[in-house]
Amino acid sequence: xxxxxxxxxxxxxxxxxxATLDAMHATILEREKQKALELEALDVTLPGNRRRIGHRxxxxxxxxxxxxxxxxxxxxxxxxxxVENTYxxxxxxxxxxxxxxxxxxxxxxxxxxxxxxxxxxxxQVRTMEKTRPPVRIxxxxxxxxxDAFDPTHSPMFHQVECLVVDEGITFADLKGTLERFHKEFFxxxxxxxxxxxxxxxxxxxxxxxxxxxxxxxxxxxxxKGTGWIEVMGSGxxxxxxxxxxxxxxxxxxxxxxxxxxxxxxxxxxxxxxxQLFFQNDMRFLEQF
Numbered sequence: 607x608x609x610x611x612x613x614x615x616x617x618x619x620x621x622x623x624x625a626t627l628d629a630m631h632a633t634i635l636e637r638e639k640q641k642a643l644e645l646e647a648l649d650v651t652l653p654g655n656r657r658r659i660g661h662r663x664x665x666x667x668x669x670x671x672x673x674x675x676x677x678x679x680x681x682x683x684x685x686x687x688x689v690e691n692t693y694x695x696x697x698x699x700x701x702x703x704x705x706x707x708x709x710x711x712x713x714x715x716x717x718x719x720x721x722x723x724x725x726x727x728x729x730q731v732r733t734m735e736k737t738r739p740p741v742r743i744x745x746x747x748x749x750x751x752x753d754a755f756d757p758t759h760s761p762m763f764h765q766v767e768c769l770v771v772d773e774g775i776t777f778a779d780l781k782g783t784l785e786r787f788h789k790e791f792f793x794x795x796x797x798x799x800x801x802x803x804x805x806x807x808x809x810x811x812x813x814x815x816x817x818x819x820x821x822x823x824x825x826x827x828x829x830k831g832t833g834w835i836e837v838m839g840s841g842x843x844x845x846x847x848x849x850x851x852x853x854x855x856x857x858x859x860x861x862x863x864x865x866x867x868x869x870x871x872x873x874x875x876x877x878x879x880x881q882l883f884f885q886n887d888m889r890f891l892e893q894f
Contacts, residue, residue: 664894665764665883668871669746672766675790676744684743686729692719694728698850699807714750722750730769734851739858740772757879767864773857777842780861788816795822808841808862819873838865
């Protein structure tokens with residue numbers, strides 16, 4: 607009898623102990639769950655973490671703006687190879703043998719007659735080879751020259767060039783186009799002037815100035831007190847070029863001009879160091 611009674615009491619005690627341990631274990635798990643919920647709670651009223659996303663480079667912004675202006679004027683955008691044959695870069699653009707631009711100290715040679723293009727003008731020749739007049743194009747792209755790094759020079763930079771060829775094109779058309787473009791790009795108050803100059807592929811040639819965008823032509827440190835800033839070269843297409851593309855020089859005339867995209871970006875955004883465009887400094891790039 608005593609043994610049976612002891613067994614019964616022992617079993618009851620075991621059941622109570624097991625129940626107590628299970629209850630304590632459940633309590634501990636619940637506390638851990640509540641603590642985890644408190645630590646990992648999502649407050650939907652808090653602002654989210656904004657992801658940093660990429661955006662267009664300032665040179666891309668300016669290039670696109672220039673393209674849009676000319677496209678709205680009826681131009682098409684053309685592109686060509688950056689590794690170019692000297693025929694398209696020099697001969698077909700009326701550069702005579704011995705011209706300083708052909709010197710290896712000024713131009714990157716890949717082979718005897720293969721170079722990194724020094725301007726986007728070869729695209730104009732290639733376009734005329736495959737297109738009959740009228741031609742109305744712009745040619746933006748990268749170009750390469752043996753220039754030292756400084757605030758206004760780089761061995762790699764960007765240009766945009768324009769070409770129009772048709773019957774009856776005059777110097778007045780060139781001047782009117784330049785005036786319209788610069789007013790669209792810099793603002794309606796902008797004035798444009800042309801000064802005589804020489805370029806092998808145009809005759810006559812002219813340097814193009816715009817009224818200073820910083821002082822509205824009044825004269826300041828940037829424009830050296832002149833009220834004008836040089837931005838590009840221009841002129842009427844030299845008749846010799848038509849012979850390379852089988853155009854009739856007796857019937858056709860045209861104009862061409864071109865300038866650096868970095869130059870326009872620096873003027874538009876008041877940037878004083880061209881190298882900032884290529885250093886990938888986020889403090890600079892995030893301003894655009």
